[in-house]
Amino acid sequence: MTFLNQKYLTLTPYTPGEQVDEQEYIKLNTNESPYVPAPGVQEAVAEASQKLNRYSDIAVEVVAKPLAQYLGVKQEQLFLGNGSDEVLSYIFQGFTEKGIAFPDVTYGFYQVYSGLYQVDATVVSLNEDFSLDLKEYDELKGTVIFANPNAPTGIYLSQEGICEFLERHPDRLVVVDEAYIDFGGKSMVSLIDQYKNLLVVGTFSKSRQLAGARLGFGVGNTELIADLNRLRFSLNPYNVNSLTQAAGGAVLQEQAYVDQKIQETIQVREWSKQELTKLGFEQTDSQGNFLFAKHPKLAGETLFHALREKKILVRWFNQPRTKDYLRITVGTQEQMERLIAVLTTILEGVDA
Structure with missing residues (x-):
């Protein structure tokens, strides 16, 4: 038995990105800022x-x-x-x-x-x-x-x-x-x-x-x-x-701090784009605080799980047009360097 109005029985709720202990994972899955407030x-x-x-x-x-x-x-x-x-x-x-x-x-x-x-x-x-x-x-x-x-x-x-x-x-x-x-x-x-x-x-x-x-x-x-x-x-x-x-x-009284972190995010985003391209990824020209990328040798789902095993969370959307893509939040320079290093290792295993 359900007391819910019948018109809502077929409603599909929004699925938010996974929230985890950031002491254990590098969290690049929900487009949050990696920087704490001022x-x-x-x-x-x-x-x-x-x-x-x-x-x-x-x-x-x-x-x-x-x-x-x-x-x-x-x-x-x-x-x-x-x-x-x-x-x-x-x-x-x-x-x-x-x-x-x-x-x-x-x-x-x-x-x-x-x-x-x-x-x-x-x-x-x-x-x-x-x-x-x-x-x-x-x-x-x-x-x-x-x-x-x-x-x-x-x-x-x-x-x-x-x-x-x-x-x-x-x-x-x-x-x-x-x-x-x-x-x-x-x-x-x-x-x-x-x-x-x-x-x-x-x-x-x-x-x-x-x-x-x-x-x-x-x-x-x-x-x-x-x-x-x-x-x-x-x-x-x-x-x-x-x-x-x-x-x-x-x-709103800390605009200098906000502007600084925006510029840092943009710089890290552009660096990350270049590094992903070197690894053979295809990607859009993202203007957000995230990247949207796929690799011709690995399915998006495979990469998603491989990164998760290495304690790096990204977002994978299991939809027909996006199933081979990963959405990767731009983290700190250190976090993105770790991402690139892990991706390099994963891809070396594919080429071996």
Whole structure:
């Protein structure tokens, strides 16, 4: 017997990356930052922990004010959520009445939320090289959502291509999920005043070292943000807890540290690309904090298990178009050197 509503019995939940003891494993499977938050962030959280007897600020002022200033927008153009996943959840719940379309190889939660909210979803195949062609969406109806740079491919779509689509379809909402934009490409946030049908989603999880804090945001015209808040206040007005607010406000005062770690990640990413190429890997030109690579001599599943045996975790997606690829989070230089050394040994065994 089940008491669950029948319409949810076929729902396939999202499968997150495995969490393990990092004293035993090198963790390159969930696109987290390998760097701890700046000391000022840790101090702010410790101080905020003394006030947990009080509800959090529903306006999230300690984050909203400096974030709006950093992004160059008004506070009323900014929505804050419990991770970008919550922001995306509200979008699927409230802005997909006419359906939604997204790529076949992309962030898995788009498919999950379509099922959860019973949305009419159209999945559009990426090109053979995993690039996104928005012209494929011209004849469809409803909202369009895509990650840029995309995950797990890391491929970036230029502003020009996005703007052309926005102009062709002013009556359709376009959601650009920019979880990885700080590692490559140009954000669409500066164009929200120009395009009323543009909604940009971002996160503090990747470039700002706050995956465990759960803080995300949406940026759009004031009407879009007001509607998002209508949903939030109808469900959970205290959605961003006090410790997360403290962490988010503090990290926005540590931009020099954040920028430094972004540059380190980019440098290690490019070094890793070169080393993988030397080993014979084929890979996309990832602009995220991760790599997407396959080797012609070994199946993705085989490599995934071989690395796990050596205590290195990466992500393998058992889907037809991606089954031979591994998504590898960019770790520290030391971690990536270890990865390359282990891969070298594995491949030597194949060639022997």
